Amino acid sequence: EAGVTQFPSHSVIEKGQTVTLRCDPISGHDNLYWYRRVMGKEIKFLLHFVKESKQDESGMPNNRFLAERTGGTYSTLKVQPAELEDSGVYFCASSRGPFSSGNTIYFGEGSWLTVV
Amino acid sequence: ELKVEQNPLFLSMQEGKNYTIYCNYSTTSDRLYWYRQDPGKSLESLFVLLSNGAVKQEGRLMASLDTKARLSTLHITAAVHDLSATYFCAAETNFGNEKLTFGTGTRLTIIP
Numbered sequence: 001e002a003g004v005t006q007f008p009s010h011s012v013i014e015k016g017q018t019v020t021l022r023c024d025p026i027s028g029h030d031n032l033y034w035y036r037r038v039m040g041k042e043i044k045f046l047l048h049f050v051k052e053s054k055q056d057e058s059g060m061p062n063n064r065f066l067a068e069r070t071g072g073t074y075s076t077l078k079v080q081p082a083e084l085e086d087s088g089v090y091f092c093a094s095s096r097g098p099f100s101s102g103n104t105i106y107f108g109e110g111s112w113l114t115v116v
Numbered sequence: 117e118l119k120v121e122q123n124p125l126f127l128s129m130q131e132g133k134n135y136t137i138y139c140n141y142s143t144t145s146d147r148l149y150w151y152r153q154d155p156g157k158s159l160e161s162l163f164v165l166l167s168n169g170a171v172k173q174e175g176r177l178m179a180s181l182d183t184k185a186r187l188s189t190l191h192i193t194a195a196v197h198d199l200s201a202t203y204f205c206a207a208e209t210n211f212g213n214e215k216l217t218f219g220t221g222t223r224l225t226i227i228p
Binding site (some may be wrong): 003004023031033035041042043044047048055056058091095098099100104105106107108109110 | 120147149156157158159160161166204206208213215216217218219220221
């Protein structure tokens with residue numbers, strides 16, 4: 001069974017440009033999460049999808065970030081325009097059901113974003 | 117707002133020694149998670165601790181939870197080089213809201 005896959009693994013863009021990160025969850029996992037770790041900080045929650053619906057987007061830092069999950073399969077996270085402080089690692093995770101109900105949450109390897 | 121503090125941030129230890137990583141959290145949280153991350157790899161789930169007094173062990177790693185003290189520990193026994201990694205603890209912000217609050221991580225280096 002394939003794990004959570006993320007693309008690209010690394011991206012270097014200039015300030016003001018746009019970047020789109022993609023996450024393919026494990027097949028059959030309705031719950032999809034985005035987290036990020038900016039340099040020297042903790043890993044922080046961004047948002048949570050159940051199928052194609054956003055259940056919680058309280059962690060999205062500002063309106064330069066847009067997450068979608070059309071059709072309830074893969075998800076994209078777009079940063080537009082990117083700023084220097086957006087540099088970090090963006091993790092995607094998925095679970096079959098709510099992890100608070102005992103379902104295991106699986107993380108991807110992350111997408112490293114560097115804004116210069 | 118739930119805060120999770122983890123220490124130490126960096127830990128260098130010799131093979132064969134024992135050590136403990138500490139994870140304190142600021143408000144009530146009934147579930148505590150420990151993850152391991154190797155460089156460039158995903159976060160791998162190690163333990164989920166569900167109740168006060170919970171203790172789980174896997175190989176040379178043992179995790180415990182004291183909800184009254186709001187403290188979890190990850191104890192390493194007779195460390196071996198393969199345990200070198202970054203270890204994160206995380207707590208659920210509020211039970212059932214599907215949001216984890218992570219500590220800063222402990223980068224563990226085992227020296228032969």
